[in-house]
Amino acid sequence: MKKDFLSIKNLSKQNIEYILELSIKLKKESKEGIYYKPLEGKSFALAFEKPSTRTYVSFVVAIQQLGGNVVTLPQSSLGNRESLHDISQTLSRYVDGIIIRTFAQSTLESIAEHAAVPVINALSDKYHPCQIMADYQTIVEHKGIGKKKIAYLGDGFNISHTLLEFCAKVGYDLSVATPKGYEPDAGIVAGALQEAKDSKLEITNSPEQALIKADIIYTDTWTSMGKENESAKRMPLFLPFQVNSNLLKLAKSDALVMHCLPAHRGQEITDEVIDGPQSIVFDQAENRLHIQKAILCYLFE
Ligand code: CP
Numbered sequence: 001m002k003k004d005f006l007s008i009k010n011l012s013k014q015n016i017e018y019i020l021e022l023s024i025k026l027k028k029e030s031k032e033g034i035y036y037k038p039l040e041g042k043s044f045a046l047a048f049e050k051p052s053t054r055t056y057v058s059f060v061v062a063i064q065q066l067g068g069n070v071v072t073l074p075q076s077s078l079g080n081r082e083s084l085h086d087i088s089q090t091l092s093r094y095v096d097g098i099i100i101r102t103f104a105q106s107t108l109e110s111i112a113e114h115a116a117v118p119v120i121n122a123l124s125d126k127y128h129p130c131q132i133m134a135d136y137q138t139i140v141e142h143k144g145i146g147k148k149k150i151a152y153l154g155d156g157f158n159i160s161h162t163l164l165e166f167c168a169k170v171g172y173d174l175s176v177a178t179p180k181g182y183e184p185d186a187g188i189v190a191g192a193l194q195e196a197k198d199s200k201l202e203i204t205n206s207p208e209q210a211l212i213k214a215d216i217i218y219t220d221t222w223t224s225m226g227k228e229n230e231s232a233k234r235m236p237l238f239l240p241f242q243v244n245s246n247l248l249k250l251a252k253s254d255a256l257v258m259h260c261l262p263a264h265r266g267q268e269i270t271d272e273v274i275d276g277p278q279s280i281v282f283d284q285a286e287n288r289l290h291i292q293k294a295i296l297c298y299l300f301e
C-alpha cells in the first residue's frame with residue numbers, strides 16, 4: 001500500500017526514529033561525497049499554492065540527489081480549474097509522488113485519498129511535518145538524544161500544531177505561549193494531550209512561564225502566509241513574545257534558539273538573537289534537505 005506523509009500524527013515513534021537515523025546517515029555520507037540513487041527513473045510533481053524558498057529548493061535538490069526528476073506545476077492554486085479528484089488521478093498517471101504546499105489540510109487529504117502515489121505535505125495551515133522532522137535532527141545533533149523542553153513563543157498555527165503532535169510522540173516537553181486568542185487549535189491540543197505519555201504539554205499566555213527550564217526556544221512569524229492583512233492588528237499583541245536577549249535569559253543558560261524561517265527580523269526575533277551564538281536556525285534550514293531525502297526513502301523503500 002502506498003504511504004503518504006501528511007502529518008506527524010500518522011507516524012509511529014519508530015517511524016520518526018527511523019527517518020531521523022536515515023537522515024543522519026545520508027547527511028554524513030553526502031558530506032563524504034557518497035550519494036545513492038534509489039529514486040532513479042522516478043518523477044515527482046511539486047505544486048505550491050504559497051511562496052517557498054527552503055521547502056521548494058530542498059525538495060528539488062533532495063530528489064535530484066536521489067536520482068529522481070522534478071516537474072513543477074505552473075498554476076499556483078489547486079482545485080480551481082478542475083476537481084482535486086481529477087488532478088490526483090491525472091498526476092498519478094505521470095509521476096511517482098506529489099509534493100503539495102497548500103492552505104487547507106483537507107486539500108492534501110483529498111489529493112492523498114484520490115492519488116495512487118505518495119503525497120507529501122510541504123506545509124498547510126494546519127501542519128508542517130517536514131520542518132519539524134528536520135528540527136528534530138537539529139536538536140539531536142546539538143543536544144543529543146533524550147528528553148528536552150521546547151518553549152514555543154508566538155502564533156498557535158501550523159508550526160505549534162506540528163510541535164504539539166511531535167513532542168507527544170517523542171516524549172519532549174513543550175510549552176506553547178501565545179497571545180490570548182491565538183492559541184493552537186483546541187482539537188489538536190486535545191489529541192496531543194491524549195497521545196502524550198512521557199511528555200508534559202502546556203498552553204499558556206505567558207512567555208515567561210513557557211521559558212522556565214527550556215532547552216530550546218522556538219519561534220515563527222507572527223503573521224503566516226495568507227494572513228498578511230492581519231499583520232498590523234497582530235503586531236502589538238505579539239510584541240511581548242519577541243525572542244530577544246532579555247527573554248533569552250529566562251531559559252536555561254545553554255538554551256538554543258530555533259526558527260523555521262522566513263524570519264521577520266525585529267518582529268518575532270531580534271538580529272542579536274538570530275545572528276547570536278545560541279541560534280541554530282541555519283542548521284535547521286540545512287537539515288530540511290537531509291530529512292526530506294530520508295522521508296522520500298522511507299516512502300519509497
Ligand atoms: N521553513 C520553510 O518552510 O521555509 P519556506 O517557506 O521558504 O519553504
Ligand code: NVA
Nearest residue numbers: 220224225260261262
Ligand atoms: N507559519 C509560517 C511557516 C512558514 C514556514 C507560515 O505558514 O507562513
